[in-house]
Structure formats: structure tokens, C-alpha cells
Amino acid sequence: MTRELKALLVHLLTATGAVFAMLAMLAAVEEKWSLMYLWLVVAFAVDGIDGPLARKYHVKHNAPQFDGILLDLIIDYLTYVFIPAFALFKSDLLPGWTGWVAIILITFASAMYFADTRMKTKDNSFSGFPGCWNMLVLVLFAIEPNFYVSLTLVTLLAMAMFLPLKFVHPVRTERWRTVTLPVAFAWTFFGGWAAWVDFHPESWAHWGLVVTSIYLTLAGIAQQVFPARNGA
Numbered sequence: 001m002t003r004e005l006k007a008l009l010v011h012l013l014t015a016t017g018a019v020f021a022m023l024a025m026l027a028a029v030e031e032k033w034s035l036m037y038l039w040l041v042v043a044f045a046v047d048g049i050d051g052p053l054a055r056k057y058h059v060k061h062n063a064p065q066f067d068g069i070l071l072d073l074i075i076d077y078l079t080y081v082f083i084p085a086f087a088l089f090k091s092d093l094l095p096g097w098t099g100w101v102a103i104i105l106i107t108f109a110s111a112m113y114f115a116d117t118r119m120k121t122k123d124n125s126f127s128g129f130p131g132c133w134n135m136l137v138l139v140l141f142a143i144e145p146n147f148y149v150s151l152t153l154v155t156l157l158a159m160a161m162f163l164p165l166k167f168v169h170p171v172r173t174e175r176w177r178t179v180t181l182p183v184a185f186a187w188t189f190f191g192g193w194a195a196w197v198d199f200h201p202e203s204w205a206h207w208g209l210v211v212t213s214i215y216l217t218l219a220g221i222a223q224q225v226f227p228a229r230n231g232a
Helices: 003-029 033-056 068-090 097-114 133-143 147-160 177-196 205-225
Strands: none
Touching: 003 033, 003 068, 033 068, 033 133, 033 177, 068 097, 068 133, 097 147, 133 147, 133 177, 133 205, 177 205
16 A cells, blocks of 8 residues: 555545534434434544544645645534534523523634634644533533533633643643543543433443543643643
């Protein structure tokens, strides 16, 4: 198999995320939330492995006819932002005016963030909350907090998208990666488990989701508070 074909196959793998996004959207329209999230978890897993493969097979050089970064951003907006925002609104986790406020904040702020050329830091982390609304909404489905708590979380994270706060990339941020990467795998496992049991309130998956989400949200900020000795 040639290098060019391997690089092309990586692009095709990335593009499957669009298919999984459509399957998730169809499930969301029918209010089949568990099925929707199972497809989103699959898309999340694909998103986690296509980047390392793209760098390994040098897709920019070996398959330059396709813009892998643009392709990834399009799919990420669907799976990380658009579909979760729709589910949050349609599920009545945020009833009435709170749902409208949430979907406007999520979609508008995320569109601006995804187009921001400053979204990456020197250590390949994210500058500002990276629009991982699929992770937040999954946790909200699992624990079903008071709607004011949900609205507060949405508002704070939308604001955090444009603040000088660092959020780790599980694969590309080298510092603490030996912890962060397993935690990201654990989050994916707990997310799939929670959806598989239809968000049963007594499932241990919910606690796993909460703990791993807290780590992934705060790890980058903790690195800013406690910088590495070498200045990284």
C-alpha cells in the first residue's frame, strides 16, 4: 500500500464522522437520546484516532487534495456543537426561555471559536474552552441537574471560550499526557456505558463521567497555575 493511499484512507476515516453525525441527528429528531449518544461516542472515538494517523502518514504532503483540518472542523462542529445543542433544547433539560438562551449561546459562540486562529497554544492545548458541548450535554443527560445549574454551566463555558484559559488536548498536550490520555479513554467508555443503559440513574457510569469530565476541564487550568519547571 502506497503512502498516498494510506494518507487518503485517513481522510476517508475522518469523513465517516459525518455519517455518524447524521445517524446521531436522526436519532435526536426521534428523541432517542441513548442511541444518539452512542453514535456521538463513536464519532468521538474516530476523532481521537484520526489526528495521530494523519500526522503519522503526513496527509498534508501525501494527500494534499483534501484539507484534513477543514474536514475535521466541519465534523467537529456537527458532533461537538450542533447536535448536542439540539438535544439539549429538544429534551427539555432547559425548558422555555432557558433552552433558547442555551442554543443561541452554544451555536454562536462556537462558530466564532472554531474560526479563531488563536485557538491553539504553543504546547498544542486549546486557548479557551474548545466547544466540547457533547461532553457537557452527555453529563447533563446523565445527572439531570436543576435547569438553572445547567444554564449556569452553559453560560460559564461559553464565556470561557474567549478567556485566556488553557484546556488540554488529550493526545497532543504532552504534559500530563500519561494521565490525560487514559482519562479521555475512560470518559469515552463511561459515555458509551451511560448511553447503553439509557442513562439509568443508578449507573456508576454517571460518576465516572463526572470525575473524568472535571479532570479534562480543569487539567489545563491547573497547568497554568502550576507551570512546568522548564517553562512549558
